Amino acid sequence: MIRGITFNEQMFYSADFAHFQHFWLNGQSGITKGCSITNTTTNVTIGKGYFIVHGRLLNVEAAEVIGSEHGFETGYNRIVYEIDLSKTNTITEFNQGAIKVLHSEALTQQDLDAGGTVYQYPICHFQWSGTGIASFVVDAAELDWENAFATLEANFETYETDFQAWVTAQKNSLEAWVEQQEATINALVADLQAEGFAKTETFTATVGTSWTAATGYVTQTIAVQGILAADNPVIDLVTTTAGFEAEQEAWSKIFKVTTAANAITLYASEATETAINLQLKVVR
Structure with a gap:
């Protein structure tokens, strides 16, 4: 069964x-806003703010003061915020999260x-003499955004x-x-040429009005790149309507x-006054 989440009429x-x-x-996990953690000789205070623990969002609406009545014992003490999903909330009571004092460094996470139900987020630790706090160390820190997005960045780089x-x-x-197709085509052309199949080429030339006089006629030589001396071209006039x-x-x-190599020479009875194309x- 697939349950819809971000859909109309779904939970x-x-x-x-x-x-x-x-x-x-x-x-x-970490602090996203505020939540300054300070201490006096006898208590620890968590200021107003927001923090997130294992994806769960939490808001300190008013300064939370934690004193010896929470269970300080002589020696090592660690204050944590404990999420316990085995407990049940009501509309008026939030029971799945609470401040807790531990007396060892071990955390349940x-x-x-x-499927887990208990996660303890460390806030601070200190030594309790029975009357006062010493060697106070803050454990909770602002959310490490660089680390939070490190995996996503690494995944993106991998995908890229x-x-x-x-x-x-x-x-x-x-x-x-x-390259393979080109080689195949070239080989086919070579085979066809070897069997006597003709290859045609088409060239264009513009005949101007500047001619060289000779006895009884005039000539004009025009460059035609690619034409050969052995070619015997079929020549058509390309006209314009006007x-x-x-x-x-x-x-x-x-x-x-x-024809000559890369050129043609035209012979005319007299010089022309109109340029033509x-x-x-050529069939080879």
């Missing part, structure tokens, strides 16, 4: 909230998120590292696949085209 129990608080704080490794692996795999007639007239004056298709 949000204290144990639910404590679980998530304990998780997000990386198991840390059961996992309240795994894993993700980057995955991306790199995918990139390498894709690059290897592309200049169609003038372009056709210029094209009609050209009677011969020869040519498309050259």
Whole structure:
């Protein structure tokens, strides 16, 4: 059975909230506001404030004064805040948490998120002479935010590292696949060429109006990168609607085209007055 928590008409129990608080704080307990801990010769005072113990939120509404009537004994004394979930609260009474005085350093700290019921949070310890407090030491501290988020930060860094490794692996795999496909295609092209299959290429050239005079005709040499001297291109005039007639007239004056490495030479009966664009298709 799955029980809804943060849903309409569902119950949000204290144990639910404590679980998530304990998780997000990386198991840390501590003071979040106020709760100054001081002492006189005969008593200990916890000031107003807030603290959290194993995901459970607590508020010191008024200064809590702890004196010998709480059970001080000669020698070592430790004041703790004890959570005991085996007890029962009422609407008017809070019974699951209380100040307690221990007489040894040992603490009961059961996992309240795994079925445990008792957790003792240390507040301070001191020596009691029978009449006064000595060697007073505060144990409770402000919540260690840096430690609380250390695990989350470490997990994020791990996830980030894993993700980057995955991306790199995918990139390498894709690059290897592309290289393999390229090699396969190149091999297929080589096989087809070896079997006599033709390969076509298309070039473009712009014929200007500057010609070189020769006996009975004019010439113009134009650079065409990639064309070969052995090529015998099929040449088409690329016309525009606006200049169609003038372009056709210029094209009609050209009677011969020869090829060289990366160039073509055009022969015309006379110089043309209109620039034209040519498309050259080569079959090899």
